[in-house]
Amino acid sequence: MSTKLILSFSLCLMVLSCSAQLWPWQKGQGSRPHHGRQQHQFQHQCDIQRLTASEPSRRVRSEAGVTEIWDHDTPEFRCTGFVAVRVVIQPGGLLLPSYSNAPYITFVEQGRGVQGVVIPGCPETFQSDSEFEYPQSQRGRHSRQSESEEESSRGDQHQKIFRIREGDVIPSPAGVVQWTHNDGNDDLISVTLLDANSYHKQLDENVRSFFLAGQSQRETREEGSDRQSRESDDDEALLGANILSGFQDEILHELFRDVDRETISKLRGENDQRGFIVQAQDLKLRVPQDFEEEYERERGDRRRGQGGSGRSNGVEQGFCNLKFRRNFNTPTNTYVFNPRAGRINTVNSNSLPILEFLQLSAQHVVLYKNAIIGPRWNLNAHSALYVTRGEGRVQVVGDEGKSVFDDKVQRGQILVVPQGFAVVLKAGREGLEWVELKNSGNAITSPIGGRTSVLRAIPVEVLANSYDISTKEAYKLKNGRQEVEVFRPFQSRDEKERERFSIV
Amino acid sequence: MSTKLILSFSLCLMVLSCSAQLWPWQKGQGSRPHHGRQQHQFQHQCDIQRLTASEPSRRVRSEAGVTEIWDHDTPEFRCTGFVAVRVVIQPGGLLLPSYSNAPYITFVEQGRGVQGVVIPGCPETFQSDSEFEYPQSQRGRHSRQSESEEESSRGDQHQKIFRIREGDVIPSPAGVVQWTHNDGNDDLISVTLLDANSYHKQLDENVRSFFLAGQSQRETREEGSDRQSRESDDDEALLGANILSGFQDEILHELFRDVDRETISKLRGENDQRGFIVQAQDLKLRVPQDFEEEYERERGDRRRGQGGSGRSNGVEQGFCNLKFRRNFNTPTNTYVFNPRAGRINTVNSNSLPILEFLQLSAQHVVLYKNAIIGPRWNLNAHSALYVTRGEGRVQVVGDEGKSVFDDKVQRGQILVVPQGFAVVLKAGREGLEWVELKNSGNAITSPIGGRTSVLRAIPVEVLANSYDISTKEAYKLKNGRQEVEVFRPFQSRDEKERERFSIV
């Protein structure tokens, strides 16, 4: 049966993954057109004359964390279909299992944790040690039923879980359940971008979240001061509620007939005041050694001699073995590196095949002091820039040739840049770092300056005529910058001369 | 030339089919993301607080049958883009050739018939016996033209036709002509779901039908009492009209220059009062033996020793040989079977490759007395449940954690369940059977209980913390039900004990 289920799911989810596995040489073919990005309903509001770099407008507290939501009622969020959320999970906190009707991509800004992704039909290939014992009375209020006592001692089996850490990019398909536990010592902070215009989300422009546990919606606590009256029902749908709270006791009791009445009440989240991030008790999840190692290897400091062969977790094949995370800091994800200006790391459908299916991707850009990137535009995606460190100045120009943004940006802000709009960023004195989340599995950027620029590709005479300048000036325009995408700041002629000798 | 045409069509239609044929081992890769499911325009009406199980709201009579249309102006129909129609063809009736600008999927609820699907560019591989004679004067009012007398004796050639029967699922691409003849003794009843949000339908949210024969729209008869004043022009587009009625006589006469003037008038449907389902005269279509046999084989009672080798119909290759029907009752389509609770049969892009292209699929669920299915949700599709037998109770819970439907359903009703919404069904004393038509070529369902449930996939400690219960209770919650998807009703402990001994 599970084979059948697996097969069935593979048909849905694993388009690219399958083919990538079967034909590794085909990997470069990757990106099927991302189909179904659809026009937005609010087209009359899409005459974007001004962008804003914004911080979350709403804050919802839970027992062990906070959910912060960006106002998605601005023209740029509405028109791009982006919904952005930051989740802070305190040490020991557990973000309850949930799914969304839209696909999303998450960037882990800080901390470490353990995450589970539930793929329907995949086997429970992880098991706890057989000596694992179930606490008999850790919470005095639960009764015991002797009949299942021996069953308990058999240990627990569940689907794959994995370690997540700062710098990770984690994609999530629509309808797939995920949960996250912070088992580190610091807050686990992540930023999530949901794609409300995805063809995977079928109903309307609202993103809907569905929780499998926790309180019903009526009981959601809110920090009053942050709540703004104009917030519509959209946010309610986004925040979601425990779907089990909507089913009647008899139905749940019939389904889960071995558990006692109190548990049924707990399933429905009655009187649960903890919110959607709860403080976990006695939660010690073991992530397999080789997963940890994989991480370390990525960090470049693999501890030798320790690694097992792995692959001992049983039947893991095809899509059930799909990767659901990728770390920006893996050297193979570095896309551009300029020791004088900065670097660009990319996680797209090449490095994480499921992104081909979700049509989402991410870039991490580090600019050193005063360095500059752009102007450049996205050919096939909108992007949301989330600033993770430092500050800088940004200018964005739209189709009317007017500047629609010309301001400073700083840590914690999001700036949405629509497809085709040209953007230039210049780091401040402390440098500038940000993550770009984009609604394409393989977002392509076209830079105006530098060695890979569009000007380079055009004959000198065409440039000369286009700009009404001499071919000599056109030549300089075209060939002045030998750097790629990220540029070191303007230097005096002396500095430049020195460099010329040392490099060329 | 026809090779060229065929090639050309293959490019359009046969995406999956082709690849499936070329690489059988790739079949499991099937479902490319279904691209282009688009957001609905009426997003502000998509705050679905209440679903309704409904029967057709409108009824249009023809000479030999009835067309019944569900009101698609409700939030759930509008928001999912579903349009549902039930067609009843009386014995001897012929549903005239037509096409739609949206793809659709049809379930044959009762009866048997013969259907033709016209694929542009495919050869006419079926021919009648050479001794076939054309009636010279069966309808006295037609004149004779001696010049084509000898041509008539050459027999008739046409594209493939096939037998359809109760339990069949029949997909239809946008723009492709189909016709259906009831050659059985009972009414041929079918239910069709059109996907108005499909990327194949390009114009607006209205589904449009185009007939190649029959009366022009002005003359459509209607049963007055059922016609509701609020019905918009949408239904008119859905019902369609004879497109030939719009062309001028000279054009048609120039095109069909061999036929007489009266025939031209008939082409345009002038004074035709029969509607779109007409009573056929002298219509004896022969479906090849092996097609019939295939059917019998599927039914499990193949008559041995009778079968020819088939394949004698000439050039049938590639997409021109594409299957356009699949019967639910074929054992290989059984997906879940529980002798104590029921079964689920599925027709999706695995079993019928063209569904990959159309992004539609179907499930047939049989629940025995008092059995239960769910709660479960669709990850990647909306579904329309059409009850074919019995009655039962259904509860649906949305993203707000509130019940949006909690009522009985009975034969002939349709209940639309949006993506992500969790639904549970419990059969009544007579059992409950229904068909789910879904807008994904491979709809994935995630059950909350049972051996393939989402709870199974989550570590016990995570469940314990999520629900604030003991790990012991969590263990029971997770492992209580060993059944898959369909569950037998709650039993007393005695019954259970007996089973434990007999099964385990």
Add this chain to the structure above:
Amino acid sequence: MSTKLILSFSLCLMVLSCSAQLWPWQKGQGSRPHHGRQQHQFQHQCDIQRLTASEPSRRVRSEAGVTEIWDHDTPEFRCTGFVAVRVVIQPGGLLLPSYSNAPYITFVEQGRGVQGVVIPGCPETFQSDSEFEYPQSQRGRHSRQSESEEESSRGDQHQKIFRIREGDVIPSPAGVVQWTHNDGNDDLISVTLLDANSYHKQLDENVRSFFLAGQSQRETREEGSDRQSRESDDDEALLGANILSGFQDEILHELFRDVDRETISKLRGENDQRGFIVQAQDLKLRVPQDFEEEYERERGDRRRGQGGSGRSNGVEQGFCNLKFRRNFNTPTNTYVFNPRAGRINTVNSNSLPILEFLQLSAQHVVLYKNAIIGPRWNLNAHSALYVTRGEGRVQVVGDEGKSVFDDKVQRGQILVVPQGFAVVLKAGREGLEWVELKNSGNAITSPIGGRTSVLRAIPVEVLANSYDISTKEAYKLKNGRQEVEVFRPFQSRDEKERERFSIV
């Protein structure tokens, strides 16, 4: 680095191209469903009761050419998402480098020129002769900087450029920069169809153009008399502006630090009054011999003994070698040919793989004197008919069975025909020629008459019953026309008899 960039771009753009190259035998599989064609927002205006054959409603003059725009605020343009533009470039004119947020397809109606397409990350494989010298002072007003004098003598490198000519079809992906130079002696006239409903265009229903040079929008000159007051901002977005004009001097100066201040001002298009088509000076672009030859070969009169081996331009592989043009007049693009009635040439994803990705295609139809085509309908696309020669009569019938167009069409007009609508065209005394631009990479047409018609595919008895005629008449209806798609005009019996003897 450029390898990396190339790889990255290949993921986006080259879906089909890649596979076609890797598996030539798979080419016929071509058309993945075109995903993401989306419903239009203005659905309530899509009740199309009347179509109009129209000429451009707006005319914008530049220094060396004219841009003419069809009013896209009519129901048929709005509902199909089509935007049509005709560009006339005078001899010596240069259409400045630009990109659009929507994909488009261009038909070259007249003249010849040179075009460049800039694919991000592809190498600059074309170089001018090393003896090429940069004019030192052709425009006295530019200062000289001695330091780059020697650099200038190294010659120029740029990406591939190619010759375009009458009859060419040229596809353009969203976000990709193109420029065009008329190096011929006649006006270079082309018609472009942009697909505002494409999934590649993400923002709203407006098509946006972005120029890399030229004046800022404020300065756009307009021929007052043609400007109609009801024109909305949509056209402004379509016309676009120089995006560099929106960036501040310092930013540009920092980026292009070798050029002088005046050049920066020129980059921003300050005081530039030339518009977007400028008169080029000293622009002599060399297109490689084998490109020219390829063209001649296509014309059928290849000059023998002259051809070099080509392929000397360096690394041209995979998508960087993608074809961006195809000529209608190439014999292999002829799809239907009837020496008595006319011919149909097609450029689709078969002949130009990138069209699979863009989901656009084109047909060129030539009808001889009084010949007729149709009725036929598009299964999976809307089409825009642009008349290039002669005149004729056209009738279009919609889903309501009513004629929505019945009028003459003539050179220079566009008639938009929605998906599913049946259209018939009859040439006048001078014959009739037109181009159909369609929003599908492989548009399928279904003819009602002729040897590949839908009537042919249906059994005689079904036709007889459908139209309530005798089987004999039905047989004649079905088999009367032996021609394919294009039909010669009605002839007297004598003519017909003569033909019968000479042909059959």
